[in-house]
Amino acid sequence: MIKRDAAEAVLRQNGWLSHQPEDFQNEVLRRSILLYYSPGEVIYRFGDDLGGIHGLVDGIVTVNIAPPDSAPRLIHMGKPGGWTGENCFLTRQPRRVELRAVSEACLIHLPLDQMDQMASADPTVIRNFSHILMNAVEVLIRVIHDLQKPDPDRRIASVLQRITWTAEQPIPLTQTEIGTMACVSRRQVNAALKRFVENGWVKTSYRSIIVLHAEELRRFAAEDD
Template identity: 45%
Template sequence: MLRKNAEAIVIQRGWLSRTSEAFKVRLLENAELLKFDTGHVIFAKGDKAGGIYGLVSGTLGIMAAPPYSTPRLIDIAVSGDWIGEDSFISGKPRRIELVAQNETWLLHVPLEKMEQMAELDPDNMRAFGVMSILGADSMLRLVHDLQKKSASARIASALHRICWATHIPVAVSQESLSVITTTSRKQVNAIIKRFVEEGWVETGYRSITVLNPEALKHHADEDMAD
């Protein structure tokens, strides 16, 4: 992965795309480009406070749980997503866990670099705070999607949420999809087969490619209209 390509990807969508040009330049100057293999734990719940990670390519599993509970997969992060600002804001240990679902490239900004940026310019602190707002928005959508009554609507919502662009495979197994949509693997298998027949998605080895996001969204929204 070339550094210039990595930077081009993360400024196109997600949190960094909403920041000023000056902030983008300063943040990327402080970022390290890192590669992780499948199954690598980027950080775990309870780890000491650290910096943020921006996903360039690959897929990350987001694991979370209330205090004193075992983290479970709750969502999938895709290119352009940034995660880990909670330690910077609170100064406390990590509250979630990130696991590479396949070969993954990340841009990492260490905690001390973030603190230096915040001290240099108060507007930088505000820019970092926007990450938490976007994270809260994502959690609101996640809860909203899980409130849908039909399994097919929940699965359509999840695919629309995590497949940020058409014709780009996202590494997500049917087992993971069943967990984040609270459905059985048997249901997932049958519903994905139907979506393939409709021409909405294609499947590969432990991956799904969305072909028609509008159709998925329309199908998911029908559940809320009932």
């Protein structure tokens, strides 16, 4: 398991926290808890009570969202340095996202009461925490943009490129799950992956995909833009 010092180093160097002032980084990490999750374990569910924020240190987690009257669907995968859970702090409303570990995962959790204490001592930190929300908006803009591509192969390429952050990192999703994210059928995903394999962009194995050339996928997906 990842040790505390190594976990903090990941978050200082990647994502939202890495762009915050050092004093703020130190305070967030000083007040946080290191947590470990097993594959399939739910970190929190849509509608759960108020809670704090989570930062992904290592592993793979899925982000599932939906309108209040619908079942959550897979829309994105977290990457190391990504944080979520800010809505409870900003709106005092229950969870609007489901976060689930796909592999063994390590996260750092800043409890809501600790966020409140920080904001009470210095109200300007609300702006720092709000940056997490803006990062989420940027992701949703990208998701919507990708889904508006008329060609299904380019939507699939966009999904694979979007959820890949390191070469040779397996994507542990089924073709059905990829299809959900790209709004296509499993058969369309299967056909597209065969073409991508022939082009040397990806390789596939049971229940996982490895992106070999994310830049080639990006170029292909962008041809509709």
